[in-house]
Amino acid sequence: MAAADRVYLRDAPAKLLPAPVASTGVLGWMRTNLFSSPGNIALTLICVGLVVWIVPSLLRFFIFDAVWSGANREACLPTELQPEPGACWAFVRVWLSYFVYGFYPASERWRVDLFFVLLALGIGWLAWLGAPRRDLGAVYFFIMLPILSFVLLSGVPMLGLADVPTSLWGGILVTIVVATVGIVASLPLGILLALGRRSDMPAVRLFSVAFIEFVRGVPLITVLFMASVMLPLFVPDRFSPDKLMRALIGVALFASAYMAEVVRGGLVSIPRGQYEAAQALALPYWRMMMLVILPQALRVTLPNIVNTFIGLFKDTTLVFIVGIFDFLRTIEAARGDPHWATPVTSVTGYACAAVFYFVCCYGMSRYARNVEARLARAHRR
Amino acid sequence: MSNRPQYLRRTRQQWINIALQVLLAIIVVGLIYGAAVNASNNLAKANIASGFRFWNNTAGFDISQALIDYSSSTSTFGRAIWVGLLNTLLVASLGIVLATALGFTIGIARLSRNRLVSHLAGGYVELVRNVPLLLQILFWYNAVLKSLPDLRGSIALPGGAYLNNRGLFFPQPQFGTNFGYVVGALVIGVLATVMLHIWARRRQDRTGEPPRTLTYAFGLIVVLPVLVFFAAGAPLSFSFPEMARFNIRGGTEILPELAALLVALTIYTAAFIAEVVRAGILAVAPGQTEAAQALGLRSGATLRLIVVPQAMRVIVPPLTSQYLNLTKNSSLAVAIGYPDLVQVAGSVLNITGQAVEVIAITMAFYLFISLTTSLLMNLYGYRIRIVER
Numbered sequence: 001m002a003a004a005d006r007v008y009l010r011d012a013p014a015k016l017l018p019a020p021v022a023s024t025g026v027l028g029w030m031r032t033n034l035f036s037s038p039g040n041i042a043l044t045l046i047c048v049g050l051v052v053w054i055v056p057s058l059l060r061f062f063i064f065d066a067v068w069s070g071a072n073r074e075a076c077l078p079t080e081l082q083p084e085p086g087a088c089w090a091f092v093r094v095w096l097s098y099f100v101y102g103f104y105p106a107s108e109r110w111r112v113d114l115f116f117v118l119l120a121l122g123i124g125w126l127a128w129l130g131a132p133r134r135d136l137g138a139v140y141f142f143i144m145l146p147i148l149s150f151v152l153l154s155g156v157p158m159l160g161l162a163d164v165p166t167s168l169w170g171g172i173l174v175t176i177v178v179a180t181v182g183i184v185a186s187l188p189l190g191i192l193l194a195l196g197r198r199s200d201m202p203a204v205r206l207f208s209v210a211f212i213e214f215v216r217g218v219p220l221i222t223v224l225f226m227a228s229v230m231l232p233l234f235v236p237d238r239f240s241p242d243k244l245m246r247a248l249i250g251v252a253l254f255a256s257a258y259m260a261e262v263v264r265g266g267l268v269s270i271p272r273g274q275y276e277a278a279q280a281l282a283l284p285y286w287r288m289m290m291l292v293i294l295p296q297a298l299r300v301t302l303p304n305i306v307n308t309f310i311g312l313f314k315d316t317t318l319v320f321i322v323g324i325f326d327f328l329r330t331i332e333a334a335r336g337d338p339h340w341a342t343p344v345t346s347v348t349g350y351a352c353a354a355v356f357y358f359v360c361c362y363g364m365s366r367y368a369r370n371v372e373a374r375l376a377r378a379h380r381r
Numbered sequence: 382m383s384n385r386p387q388y389l390r391r392t393r394q395q396w397i398n399i400a401l402q403v404l405l406a407i408i409v410v411g412l413i414y415g416a417a418v419n420a421s422n423n424l425a426k427a428n429i430a431s432g433f434r435f436w437n438n439t440a441g442f443d444i445s446q447a448l449i450d451y452s453s454s455t456s457t458f459g460r461a462i463w464v465g466l467l468n469t470l471l472v473a474s475l476g477i478v479l480a481t482a483l484g485f486t487i488g489i490a491r492l493s494r495n496r497l498v499s500h501l502a503g504g505y506v507e508l509v510r511n512v513p514l515l516l517q518i519l520f521w522y523n524a525v526l527k528s529l530p531d532l533r534g535s536i537a538l539p540g541g542a543y544l545n546n547r548g549l550f551f552p553q554p555q556f557g558t559n560f561g562y563v564v565g566a567l568v569i570g571v572l573a574t575v576m577l578h579i580w581a582r583r584r585q586d587r588t589g590e591p592p593r594t595l596t597y598a599f600g601l602i603v604v605l606p607v608l609v610f611f612a613a614g615a616p617l618s619f620s621f622p623e624m625a626r627f628n629i630r631g632g633t634e635i636l637p638e639l640a641a642l643l644v645a646l647t648i649y650t651a652a653f654i655a656e657v658v659r660a661g662i663l664a665v666a667p668g669q670t671e672a673a674q675a676l677g678l679r680s681g682a683t684l685r686l687i688v689v690p691q692a693m694r695v696i697v698p699p700l701t702s703q704y705l706n707l708t709k710n711s712s713l714a715v716a717i718g719y720p721d722l723v724q725v726a727g728s729v730l731n732i733t734g735q736a737v738e739v740i741a742i743t744m745a746f747y748l749f750i751s752l753t754t755s756l757l758m759n760l761y762g763y764r765i766r767i768v769e770r
Contacts, residue, residue, distance in 0.1 A: 033494065033495060033496040033497075034495060034496065034497060036494070036495075040494075040495050043493070043495050043497075043498050044495060044497050044498075047495075047497040047498055047501055048497070050501070051501075200398070201398050201401065201402050202402070203402035203403075203405055203406055204401070204402060204405060207405060207409060213751075213752070214748065216751070217747060217748040217751035217752060218709070218743075218744045218747045218748060218751075219709035219710070219712040219723070219747060220709075221712045221713065221715065221723055222712065222723065222740060222743050222744050222747065225723075225727075225730075225740055225743075226740050226744075229730070229736040229740065230420075230736050230737060230740060232423070233416075233419065233420040233423045233424065233736065233737070234415075234416035234419050234420055235416075235419055236419055237423070310511070314511075314512075314513040314514070315513070317513040317515040317516060318515060318713070320515065320716070321515075321713075321715055321716055328513070328515065328516055328519070332519070335523070343528065346523050346524040346528070347520075347524045350516060350519065350520045350523075350524055353516055354512045354516060354520075357511065357512050357513055357516065358508070358511045358512055361510075361511035361512075362507065362511045365507075365510075365511065
């Protein structure tokens with residue numbers, strides 16, 4: 001009898017049912033992300049069509065149908081066998097050393113290579129946030145490296161390094177030099193200008209604001225024109241800087257105005273309490289800045305600083321217009337070489353330049369994003 | 382001993398500060414003075430005049446595109462600079478319109494729930510932002526537009542337009558004498574629509590009846606001018622470009638320089654605008670959308686009434702600075718020979734040698750635009766600030 005009125009009791013948990021097939025796995029992902037509504041289906045189809053239309057022809061042009069070796073334009077011209085030849089990488093291979101070094105004398109090119117290595121060392125030291133003695137790294141990057149590079153690249157006959165006038169420099173070397181000088185000069189100048197803009201002293205503030213707003217209000221080209229045309233007028237003849245130097249001064253001034261605004265953003269983000277605490281400890285202005293405020297401000301603003309460097313790196317191409325042989329200019333020069341005049345030479349040259357700039361800038365922006373994520377983690381408790 | 386009270390005496394630090402400022406002033410003034418002295422010496426040595434007298438001298442060089450009458454033999458340097466300035470404004474304003482349209486599309490596409498769409502948009506932004514603008518301009522000009530077929534092989538486009546490596550040639554509208562009536566009708570239609578809209582808004586505030594002005598607006602802005610157009614005897618004809626032996630006659634044309642610059646500026650700036658738009662939309666707290674949905678608003682109304690007004694507050698300031706960047710970047714025109722302000726000023730500089738004056742004029746123009754815009758932005762920021770209790 002007890003068995004008859006016993007209520008049914010479950011003694012084990014029910015078995016889990018698998019999720020509906022339509023919402024898991026590849027199929028489910030596609031359903032929610034690609035085909036959730038008629039409009040979405042149409043968008044997906046359009047995008048697939050776009051990809052199918054563009055990607056294979058790009059691959060064909062740049063890889064499968066590309067010409068990888070050859071001595072002159074004959075290799076890249078359309079033939080019976082290949083009526084539509086792809087990119088002419090042979091052209092890039094032949095001109096590569098020109099793209100990297102410009103007219104730098106071949107016997108002295110090891111100096112340029114050494115400069116690249118030293119620079120990579122400095123960048124690695126500063127960019128790796130966990131590196132030992134980063135303070136020494138900063139000293140190396142901002143003081144020793146500029147001196148070393150100057151000695152190496154332009155030469156000191158006393159040390160057995162022959163003089164190489166800057167008119168022979170070119171290609172990636174010049175691009176890197178312009179970018180590095182811009183970075184090395186703009187960060188300290190930018191910090192000074194940013195502090196000046198927030199200073200209590202009206203004359204200093206006025207000067208900083210006027211400089212920053214003036215430079216940010218005009219295009220880089222006009223600053224470069226000013227540096228290259230007006231600078232020789234403003235100094236006595238014997239001190240007149242050479243062409244590259246003038247462009248470097250223009251780029252450095254331009255970049256420091258932008259850097260100043262980025263640093264100012266960092267300064268503003270530091271809570272008042274930090275200033276007040278430093279003042280309560282009786283720290284004088286410069287020690288307060290060096291020990292308390294700037295370390296914090298520069299850390300939070302590091303991603304923005306890197307983004308400014310990306311802009312600067314892209315802007316180095318503008319020295320092209322004032323007649324300096326940077327990477328882009330060497331491409332332009334090589335492109336016009338009649339020995340390599342083919343319908344695809346220009347596209348190949350520009351693609352080569354685009355890859356170079358893209359790799360550099362994209363690398364920097366990934367780095368900035370990583371730092372940002374790291375900072376966000378550090379702020380979360 | 383001074384008999385001023387203690388609290389009015391300056392501290393040592395304040396004296397140091399004053400000394401520093403005086404020092405800075407002396408350095409700046411000294412630099413400017415030294416530069417001026419050197420410049421006048423160097424200019425005198427090179428036999429170059431100074432001052433703005435060149436402004437009224439005959440220019441003597443050609444400009445390939447002029448929006449106002451210009452001829453190399455009779456026009457002055459001043460007029461040449463005006464021509465360049467207008468060309469800059471032309472490419473900047475066209476670029477702003479196109480880049481805004483493309484940028485908003487890409488920015489919204491980046492937030493699409495369709496992964497393919499958002500990734501494609503993301504790829505576009507990354508690719509375009511990381512390649513220098515000058516390279517893109519050169520690419521469009523030298524690799525794309527200059528490699529189009531020459532005059533003989535012109536590509537005929539629908540509507541009587543031709544495309545070749547000398548530019549895009551398309552029919553030019555010729556307005557008849559009565560065309561003024563059509564323009565007048567259009568103006569009246571727009572004004573009437575605005576008034577109707579204001580009236581409908583007031584009525585909505587008073588009675589809650591939603592404004593239904595779309596039909597009337599269509600009638601006033603489209604139907605009315607069209608009716609007037611036919612009533613006035615269709616006073617519009619086109620001059621079609623015609624292939625001649627060595628050139629194309631009639632019609633009007635877009636120079637390849639303008640086209641390349643415009644395409645490159647649009648594509649480049651659109652990538653930045655897309656990021657601005659994305660950040661602006663993401664800045665609207667998700668609770669706002671949820672609250673709107675809880676009130677029963679549909680997704681379109683949520684977007685229009687809740688998300689966009691709040692996002693615009695975040696979007697407008699950086700958007701304006703992108704517009705300024707575009708205007709400044711249009712100076713890269715000099716690399717491909719589009720006659721913008723910097724390019725024309727460069728020609729003037731080469732002929733007269735008066736670097737200081739010419740560069741000062743160029744910079745003054747860009748500074749005027751930037752400073753005016755940032756002034757307007759400050760006013761806008763003040764107007765849209767969140768007024769708290």
